[in-house]
Structures are given as C-alpha cells and as structure tokens.
Amino acid sequence: MDTYLNPSAPLAERVADLISRLTLDEKIDQMGYTAAAIPRLNIPAYNYWNECLHGVARNGRATVFPQAIGMAATWNPALIQRVACAISDEARAKYHEALRNKGFSDWYQGLTFWSPNINIFRDPRWGRGQETWGEDPHLTGEMGAAFVRGLQGDDPRYLKVSACAKHFAVHSGPESSRHTYDAIPSAHDLHETYLPAFRKLVVEAGVESVMGAYNRVYGEPCCASQLLLTDILRTDWGFEGHVVSDCGAITDFHANHKVTADEAESAALAVRRGCDLACDGVIGNLREAVQRGLITEAEIDASLARTLRTRFKLGMFDPQEQVPYASIPLTVVGSEAHRALAREAAVQSIVLLKNQGNLLPLGAQTRSMAVVGPNAASLDPLLGNYAGQNERMVTLLEGIIAAAPPDTRIDYRAAVPLAQPIRNISGWTGGEGVSFDVTVLCAGLSPLLEGEEGDAILAPGGDREEIGLPAHQVDYIKRMHAFGGKVVLVLNAGSALDISEVEPLVDAILYLWYPGQEGGSALGDVLFGKAVPSGKLPVSFPRLADLPAFDDYDMSRRTYRYAEAEPVFPFGYGLSYTHFTYRDLELTQTGLQVRAAFTLANTGTLRAAEVAQVYLGALDCPFPTPRWRLVHFERRELAPGESCRVEVVLGPEQLALVDDLGQRVAPPGRMRIAIGGSSPSARTPAPLVGTF
C-alpha cells in the first residue's frame, strides 16, 4: 500500500509521501482554498472555505444557534462546548452527504471551519463585533476554547472538524480600513488584551488552524508577520497546525499595504513568512515566484505539509469506515435535539437589563398584548452574520404567540421601521391607539445595520457611526411613553447600544443579541416565566462621548478593564427574576496562590442560575494595568433558599500582571479582589471586596 494511503503509517511520513508524488504545479494547486482534484492519485477537489460561527453557515439547512456574542452572554463554556459538538455533528453529516452525492466538497461544504472569531470587541462600532465573544480576554479565551473543543472533538486520532482561531491579530475594525491600517499597539496591550485568547486556543485547546488578519501589526501584514506567525505563534506557543490567510489578504500586500511590488512577491512572502494556505487566488502566482527565485519548492513543501496534515487528521485519506465521524447520519442536521439545544443557548443568552416593579415575568393578569417593532416578525435579527438557515426559525412574534395563554388577545403591527422614519403616523405608530395590558416592542439593530464590510446593506462599510438606537426608534418609544402603557423593550443587537435615553421610558428591557432559530421560543420562555434570565453582558455599554476614536487601538478608555467613565451598563451585568446574595468572603494566601471562598445564595423565590464573577485589580502598581480584570467565573443554578460555597484558587497565571514591555510579572504590590454578579461599577458596587 502506498504510504500516504496507509492509515497505520506515521502521519508525518504519510504527508511527506503524498507531497513527494506531486509536481510543483500540483503542489501550487493545493496552496489555495480551492484545492484542485488530482485524478491520477484519486484525490477529489476540496474547498477549504467553510464557516460555523454559530452553526454550519451558508450551506442550506442547519441548526442556527445564537450568534457568538449571544453565546458569550451565557458565560457557560460547558453549554457552548455542547453547541459546538452539535455544529460539528451537522458539519460531518453534511460533508459526507455532499461527498456521497457529488464526489467532492464544494464551497461551504468541507470540514475546515474558519471559526471561531476570538478578536477582542474593543469598540461597539465594529460591525463584526457580533462574531466575537466580547471585550474580555479571559471570557473570550474560556468560551472560545470550549467552542474549539466541541468542534474538534476528542478522538485520539481524528479531528471531527478543524477549527480556526481568527483573526490573528489586533483586528477589530473599522471594516472600511481593514485592508490598509497598521495597528501599533503598546506591548502591554498586545500581551494583555490582543493575544491571550489566541494563546489559550493554541496552547490549551489545540486549535488546528489560525487565520491571519487583513491589517498590519507593527508594519508587517499579519499574513506575512515574522513576529506573529513565527516568533509568537510557532516559536513561543509551539503551534503545529496550519495558518490560513483571510480572504484576499495576500492581494492586500501589494494592492493596499504596498509592502510588495506584485502578485508573485505577495504569494511568495505569505508562504515564506508562514501563511500556509491562501484564501486568495493570487497564490497561483507561486509558479512565477519559483521561477523568479522568490521562493523555493522546499519552502512550499513545508507549508503544504502543514495544510495537508490537517486533511489527513480529518480522515480524508483514510477509508471512510475507519473514520468514526463519517457515519454521523444526515438526520442530525436540524434535529429536535439540536433545536432544543439552540433554545437552551438562546434562553441563557438573554440579558435582563431592567424589570421595574417586577413586570416580568408576565402572569395571568396579562389578558391583552400588543407586539410591535421592526424585529418582531423578521428572521434577520435571529440570524446575525455568517448564518445557516433552517426550515423553522422562530421569530419573536411567533415565540410570543406560542408561549402566551390561548385566550390572550394579541395583535401585531410593525408600527416602526428598522432604519427609516415612519411615513404614516397614526394609532399604532403613535402608541395612542394601543390599549393593551402590555406592549412588547421588538426593536434594536439587525445584520442589515451592522456586519462585515460588504454585508450590512444599510451600514456604509458595515460599521456603525452611532451607538444608540436609531433615532426614529427613540422617537417611537417617547410617543409610547407619553401614552403611558406598560412597555417591555426587547432589543436585538450584536453590540452594545447606548440606551440611556430610553431606559427610563420603559418598564422592562430584555437584550437578545442575535439569538438564532429559537430566538422567539427563548423570548417566550423568558417573557412568561418558563425560564428565568441568567445572561450577563460580555461587553460593557459605554456612551459614545466616552469612546476614543474608532481606529485607535490603544486600550486606554476602552472596555470595563481600562475605562474610567461610568458605563450605561457594566460588563458582566444581568438581572434575574429571583435574587442572589453574595456573602462570607474568605481570602487565604498560600505561597504563590490566593484562595477565595464565598457563599452564593438564592434569596428569591424562583429556581435560577447566577454567574458569579471574580475580578482582580492591582494596587500600587508602577505600570498601567487594568482597573479590574475578570479572572474567574462560574454559573451556578440554585433553588429558592438554596446556597452554595464557591471556592476559587488563583495561581501565578491569574495573579500575573503584564508590564510595559509585555512581560508577565508577579504583582509588585497589593491586589484587590471584587466578587459579585457583574463587574464593579458605581451602579453595581461589588458585594464582596478584599485586598491581599
């Protein structure tokens, strides 16, 4: 048996054997994402490009889970690992179905997924912030690692699918300048904010792939960065997988960054600097580059080995009956079990921001209800970007209808458009014609208003300029308030909204993110009390005036970790229908460890979950460090009257500070600790604090 086809041969030998059989042209044909077939070796064509940020994306039927920012709001890595496992089940089933039917794998049908996006969401204007896990490196790392583990599986031999940590690195908008900007973060910011989640996914979660970002860092395009790809990723972190370029990022070298003179130089530079796979047709110019002596065939072989190694690990060169994941049936796609999981994730992602007079959950006294707003009857605010589709996606309106008692008089009108003024002010649009026990206004943003460069059709460039609700939505809320009925404001967004102007005008606020196919069911569960909200904000909600310029990559004044200004809502915030009490903090310092123990008690009347959060800050520190930084969180579900003792051990890794040079150092002075249900702020002082 040929070595490359022999499952018993060592992986490195199999890869080397296959490469040794290829001509240079055949090798180059494997260096781009549309890898050509090699009929004489019986190797079918393969398209590397696939996406699964929150479900198998852009390939027809799939289960659509909440967009990543919503999954981040669950603060529940175990749940997210189950979600990712369901996603990779569906991915495998769809891949093998396509392979059986067509003999090859087309665009968005392969097993190499360019997810998750673990960039730090440092500014709410970024249209792609919805793809991330929020503004905090620790939360992002924990959630991203769980997602990678769920995708890649735990088979000792085979990857279930390959995950990809993107976009490496220092990448978070503006979309309009992503092909040109040069991020020059401080060493502190690079190592304290921009890199830790990538490091965790590489070192701890074993992510198989890393995607280079469009932009430059310290002058080098990320997809040709000696610092990022060689010194940090491969040397410091020991990464052994493959690096893929963002799509068109290599063309940017000569077309936008101007660091190369032409296509051949760009293709050669990318590969020589360690970008192994190109999502960019320009890679075909490697032929010319070899002829011009810009790169050697041996250098191409080294990159190709890393990419092909992934395909070997996915079982693509093994008998399919030997690959355990190849037998996952098509029936898992969109199964009832996955639907239930999507609902569970959506429920846990919902953040209750206000609940005046305990209006929620709605009870039997609610005999009539108006449902209004541009997001009530649309799938777009369920989907977010990079979405799959499903034959049953439950809009907010449908979820309310399903959950309400059968004799509740409910009526729906759009009443206010998403992003344009009302042209026909009258009863429903003014609020004065609406006489219901409660009005549920489903408003906010949608993927039409924030998204990737070319996707969000109502957002020039994809980003937002403002961070408030669209002005005419604010006007509508004011008219409703003037009328005086009870209003539940349900908001979709993939980012923070400055809702300080409307917060006092409504009775309750639920923040739904882009909750996926079961978004409406989840809203119904929470509105009518079948579920108690437990989501926590993965981003703080700042005011626009308190933000630095969008293109400023200095972390000063950004996120709860560095901002001095009081936010509209703090990072980690989220109310419950029950009440939690934190008490009895005990701190014990032992050598290089600090042990914190405290009691969390459900002192309300409903069974519910709380996410307890532990923050550290440095006192007396000679260099700038975060005011507070999340070092631990855990979600505990408690019955009414129940309490539990939570113990956290903080070792040198958690205690270390990143200094001006980007080095992790032991704290030079005292530390402070804050424990509670959100990050500490003037609005939400921590119930438990201490120093050591």
Added chain:
Amino acid sequence: MDTYLNPSAPLAERVADLISRLTLDEKIDQMGYTAAAIPRLNIPAYNYWNECLHGVARNGRATVFPQAIGMAATWNPALIQRVACAISDEARAKYHEALRNKGFSDWYQGLTFWSPNINIFRDPRWGRGQETWGEDPHLTGEMGAAFVRGLQGDDPRYLKVSACAKHFAVHSGPESSRHTYDAIPSAHDLHETYLPAFRKLVVEAGVESVMGAYNRVYGEPCCASQLLLTDILRTDWGFEGHVVSDCGAITDFHANHKVTADEAESAALAVRRGCDLACDGVIGNLREAVQRGLITEAEIDASLARTLRTRFKLGMFDPQEQVPYASIPLTVVGSEAHRALAREAAVQSIVLLKNQGNLLPLGAQTRSMAVVGPNAASLDPLLGNYAGQNERMVTLLEGIIAAAPPDTRIDYRAAVPLAQPIRNISGWTGGEGVSFDVTVLCAGLSPLLEGEEGDAILAPGGDREEIGLPAHQVDYIKRMHAFGGKVVLVLNAGSALDISEVEPLVDAILYLWYPGQEGGSALGDVLFGKAVPSGKLPVSFPRLADLPAFDDYDMSRRTYRYAEAEPVFPFGYGLSYTHFTYRDLELTQTGLQVRAAFTLANTGTLRAAEVAQVYLGALDCPFPTPRWRLVHFERRELAPGESCRVEVVLGPEQLALVDDLGQRVAPPGRMRIAIGGSSPSARTPAPLVGTF
C-alpha cells in the same frame, strides 16, 4: 320561562320580549359595538367588533390563510368555502374559550365578523384593495358568497358566526379622502359594477350583516343612505339582517360630511336611515337625540331588534349545550388540518407570470441557490392586513429550505431593502458576487407599503402613489441582470404591480400576494414542482399612465371590462408547468338561453388544474357596456393527456346588460363569447371565440 330565554319561542317574539324588558338607557347601551352587560337579566357584555378577512384576526393564535386577494386568485369557491369553514371553527372555539375564562367577549373575541370586503378593486393604488376579491363583480360575488357560506354554516337554526358584506357601497379609496368624498357613479356603473356582488351576498348567500361605507354616494353618507339602506338593500333585495356602520363613520356625518350639525343629529340620522349598530362612540348621543325629538324610542327598538336578532341566531341567549357550534374544541385553532388547508389555498393562489425556458420547476441540476430580497425572511409579506398570528408562519426562505434537496448549497442575504436605498453596495447587493445556479429574489410590496388609512407605516395615507416596484428594487434587478445568472422573481403584493420594466430581465416570475402562514411552504411546493401553479390574476395589471385619476369613480378605462389599453398582464392570466388546449366550441341558442360547450385538454406532461373562463361582450349595443365581462369560470384538474367537455348554460341573468338607467335589459343586438385561460387581450387572444 321568560320568552326571550325560551329556545322554543319564535325568534321575533324572543327579540321583542327582551327589548320590552329594557330601559331606554339600556337599549342605547346596546346600540354601539361595545354592548354593555345587563346584570339584572344575566346578559354579559359583548363586543361586536371582530374581523376574519383571511383567518380570525387580531386575537392571537389562529390559522392565517392567504389574504383575500390571494384567495381570489385561486378562482376556487369550493376551496374558499372550506377555508371559511375552518375560520369559523376557530372563531367559535376561541369565542367559547374566552367566554368560559372571562364570562364575556372582548374586542376581537365575538362571533360577529366584519368580513368579507367585497368592494370592487377598481384602482391598484388602493391600499385596502388586498382585502377584496379583485376587480370583477362576478368573481367577487362567487368567491364572496362561498366565503359567507363557509363562515355562517348550514345549521337550520343557528349561525355559526355572522358574516358582513362591506363596505356598502362604491368604496375603494383613496384612503386619505374616505371620510369626505362623495361618489357619484353613473347608474350603469352603480348597477353593473358596484352593487352586483353585494346583491349576490344578500340575496343568494344570506349574509347576516352589511357594513355601510365611510363615504357619501349621491350626497348621502352611506351609513345614512335612504337609497342604499332602504330602497336597494331592504326593499329591492329583501335584506333582513342588521346594518353596522364603519368605525367612526357616524362621527363623519357632522365632522367631515357636514350633513348634520352635531353628535345627536348624527346618531339619530344613522339609526333612522337604517344603520342599526354603530362602530362609533357617538351613538351614546341617542339619549340626547330622544330628548330633542330627533328620534323615537320605537325607531331605536326597530334597529335594536335587527341587531339582537343576530345575537339570538348566534345562540347567545340559548343554553350552550343546545348550540351545536359551542362544542368545537380549542384544538381546532391552528390545527394541522387547518395548516394543510392554508397551504393548499396558498399553493392555488400563486400565479406564474413568466417561465422562460421552463426554468421552473427547479430540478436536480440546481446544486446551489441564492435567496435574496426584503421579503424572503419577513412575516409581514405573509400576513397582509387584518391578520391573525400563528406560532409557525413559514417565511419564503424557510419554505425554500424545507423544500430543497438536503445537499443543495443555499445561502441567504437581504441584499436589497424593501423601501429604501442600499447604503453599502458590494458583492451581494450588486449581484456580481453571487455565483449560484439560480437566484430567488423575494421582493415586491408588503403591508408596510399598502394598507388601511393608519396601518401601512411606509405609505402616507395607506395608498400607493406609484404602481411599479420600488425604484431601488428595479435597480437591483438591473444589476443582477447585468451579472447574468438565472433569476426567479418572487413577488408579494396585494395589488397589481406594473413590472413591465423588469419582466424581460428575469427568467421566471411567481406572484404570491400575501399568502398567509404557509406562504413559504407553498412557494417551496411550486418552486420544486411538488405543485403546479394554477392561480389566475383577479385583477389586471395596468400601466400607471393608462389609469384615470385615483379618485375618479367612473369605470371608463378601468379594469379589463372597460379599459382599452393593453395591460401588462390581463385579468385572469396565469401560466402552468403543463399546457392546456381549448378546442371544439359548440354554441347552441335555445329561447332565452345560450349553451356553450368546449373541450379542455391537458396537452402537457404534468397533472394540473386550469381555470377555464367564459367572457361575454355585446356587439351593436347603443349604450356603453363592458367590452368583456366574466360570466362563468370553472377549475378543472386534468392528468397529462386527459381532456374534459365543459358545458355552460347562460340564461337571461348572465346575458342581460345594464343600460344607462341602471336597468338590466335583454341584449339589444348580437353577443360575442370568448373562452380560454384568461381574459381576451392582444397578448392573450382567446383560443375559442364565437358570436350569437
């Protein structure tokens, strides 16, 4: 036993007995739609206002059938009677549930339904045209009568629910002047166009209620019209039910029409002229009107008797165990059987307007598909106005996902907004980034762009000014065409769209109206060939330049019956995936009858239904009459190769012409007959023609 409570007593005696027990104040409290409770007689409060144009409306969960204009496009009265029967089943179940739970019937929870709307859709700009059954009196009468029969049931004693023929009469926009205009139709137009459908519903279908329109006719407000309510409705047609005002129409007497001086005069005038029930709080001024001698208690008694008679016929004063409909269980609401019926109705409502190269149905060669457009992922274009809601409404996108083979690569983007320009032109918005085997563009209008006075938030006044697609949708189609892929244009609208500019730029066009909760399923059925389209246009599609002024109630130049200009698509038009042939016309004149017989053959390859249409025109007629008028239609389903003989007997009723004085007279000269699959036009000459 008190007579009014005795089910064995004659109806008139029961009504008279109840009225005899009421004080004048109590009587007046029953003259408005919010009838007060009379505790001493154990009579609960009752709210007369309810709506069910296409399903129980505005009262939470229900099955949402296609909007009326879509049901009209089925040209299938038997189907529509089944739909109405399902609606009244749900209405009964919901009414009794509310009664059991609350002891009274609130707004939108009663059994007195103010549907159907049988106004003639004489101008496509009318926002409420979607509520009607199209532009033809015969089609409107046949479909409206079937709807009434389905609603009211066939119990010899009890009404299942009461239907209402509205708006009586000569009412079809503009919405903005509906409270003020005075329609002065010619006698010919009144009796040839505006009244026949009302006559049919009263005389043949036994509709229990008639609603007076807002406007005036010949100077009299419709809700106080001696001509309409007394001379025509009650005297000529023998109507014995009750007349209800449109909502606020009695206030219009003094506030807008200026035919009365104050509220008391308006209230008195309405009742004295035969408007029995007021959807208008001004009716409370009857107290003052009696005191001022504007009306007598006996006159009030006469009106109240007609209204209460309806409630008696609904069984509201009988033991519930005696009312057969009272036992309809809540499980019928939104049942799977009703869902299947909604899907069947939606399928039959779809009109295939173009199918170049037989692109449809899509077959196995379709491996990838883009779904784009503002109506793909929204419930609004399913609903239309006066809609109920359901926990599972299938958007067009969901229907496509459900119907497509599981390995079809499908992706969705909104790509173009409903009614505002794209702000972020790029791959998907330009079409050039889309490389799929076929693109399904879901566009057109929505209830946000056309509807009632205060409902359509993006249409000032509720009506349209243009009758084309929104301009930026046209731009988008031009960009797609420049790119060159295959495009299926799926259009929602409740009215005719002048699509002459885009018709040549797309490969296929499906017209979906507002198709109800199963709209997406129906689209999936038709796109992928599970069903063959059989819908026919219930309105012609004119060009704006060929239309008279919107507020002109002269029928000249309007509808296929009077317009000389060639339309974009003719009334009655609709293609199939199979081919039908008409042949062997045989005309036999016998005394006052003409018998027409012809053969209809399915000469294509698929089982499908065709709606055969018979039109008459008058030759040598000294007074103006319709060029053509529909006198008969029938829907026949035929297997490939199968044919059937259709026989039609046209008696004096069908042959009669309406003269200048509005009198029905025998044809003064020869008649011509045209038979085929649409109304005769230059584009669609009738396959069978004759004269007699």
